Amino acid sequence: MCGYCGCTTESSSTQRDDNARNEAHHSRSHTKAHSTRTDSEYDRSEIAVHEHHGHGGEQVLELSRHVLGENTRLAERVRGILLAKGVCALNLVSSPGSGKTALLERSARALVESGLRVGILVGDLATDNDAKRLQQDGVQVVQITTGTVCHLDAHMILHAFEHIDLNAVDVLFFENVGNLVCPASFDLGEDWRVVLTSVTEGEDKPHKYPTIFEGAHLALITKTDIADVLEVDMPKLRGAITDVAPGAEILELSSRDGSGMSDWFERVRKAVEAKRAVAI
Ligand SMILES: Nc1nc2c(ncn2[C@@H]2O[C@H](COP(=O)(O)OP(=O)(O)OP(=O)(O)O)[C@@H](O)[C@H]2O)c(=O)[nH]1
Numbered sequence: 001m002c003g004y005c006g007c008t009t010e011s012s013s014t015q016r017d018d019n020a021r022n023e024a025h026h027s028r029s030h031t032k033a034h035s036t037r038t039d040s041e042y043d044r045s046e047i048a049v050h051e052h053h054g055h056g057g058e059q060v061l062e063l064s065r066h067v068l069g070e071n072t073r074l075a076e077r078v079r080g081i082l083l084a085k086g087v088c089a090l091n092l093v094s095s096p097g098s099g100k101t102a103l104l105e106r107s108a109r110a111l112v113e114s115g116l117r118v119g120i121l122v123g124d125l126a127t128d129n130d131a132k133r134l135q136q137d138g139v140q141v142v143q144i145t146t147g148t149v150c151h152l153d154a155h156m157i158l159h160a161f162e163h164i165d166l167n168a169v170d171v172l173f174f175e176n177v178g179n180l181v182c183p184a185s186f187d188l189g190e191d192w193r194v195v196l197t198s199v200t201e202g203e204d205k206p207h208k209y210p211t212i213f214e215g216a217h218l219a220l221i222t223k224t225d226i227a228d229v230l231e232v233d234m235p236k237l238r239g240a241i242t243d244v245a246p247g248a249e250i251l252e253l254s255s256r257d258g259s260g261m262s263d264w265f266e267r268v269r270k271a272v273e274a275k276r277a278v279a280i
């Protein structure tokens, strides 16, 4: 029996075994979430279909899904554990290659130097490349290999808690699977969702993938060191983010040359202090 999530999956001493088990375990959850509304675990799911015509007269179908039920219940459990431990959790979401791991490599070093204890749960379909990159003194890293699942869910987070000492963590980062779609639907019990969009991706991404931006507390425009050479229209990109996420603060930064990083560290420290103030 898993101590954190209460499921009957047997605990395993190796991350490799745990990953294999999670792959099977969570592939099933994911298939359920995406395949049927009548499954008992997801019977509170809703799929809303809205049909209208675009500017060119084309037919547009908008499908939106709010997956409640099991993930929401487990995300509340994550939230409760983090509150009891006084751990601040930040969920980093973006498309593949936007610079999540590079940001965490640099951030972890600086945050540890400033006296914070850092944990990172990193999700990828395959390989532990990111976990290896993130390994450094004072940082606990757990790789979650998701197999065919293109997002992290709360159940995976609870299992990862079996491999990390939360009593020795002040700030816990979830590096989500690189994907601008599903991670938006899966609450991980985090305090903040942080969405990254790099200057290489184009100014239209917030309009094309609004859901992931809408729920974000903070939007980071990454790789600003190469913005000029790409002739990025920064006001247009910032405007697109504000259109879909008027409440999100926007920071511009580069993990390569370090510009904008001190503002980001300040936000992280503020989030940690806010969590400590409400911890039980
Ligand atoms: N020029 C520049 N390159 C960067 C910056 N941050 C990351 N990169 C590069 O962008 C590529 C992808 O960076 P990652 O940090 O691996 O991106 P990621 O979001 O973790 O990718 P996935 O985990 O695969 O989703 C790497 O080649 C990085 O060196 C930056 O600030 N400036």
Ligand SMILES: [Mg+2]
Residues within 6 Å of the ligand: 100, 101, 102, 130, 175
């Ligand atoms: Mg990465």
Ligand SMILES: [Zn+2]
Residues within 6 Å of the ligand: 002, 005, 006, 007, 008, 009, 155, 159
């Ligand atoms: Zn479980």
Ligand SMILES: [Zn+2]
Residues within 6 Å of the ligand: 030, 149, 150, 151, 182, 183
């Ligand atoms: Zn998915």
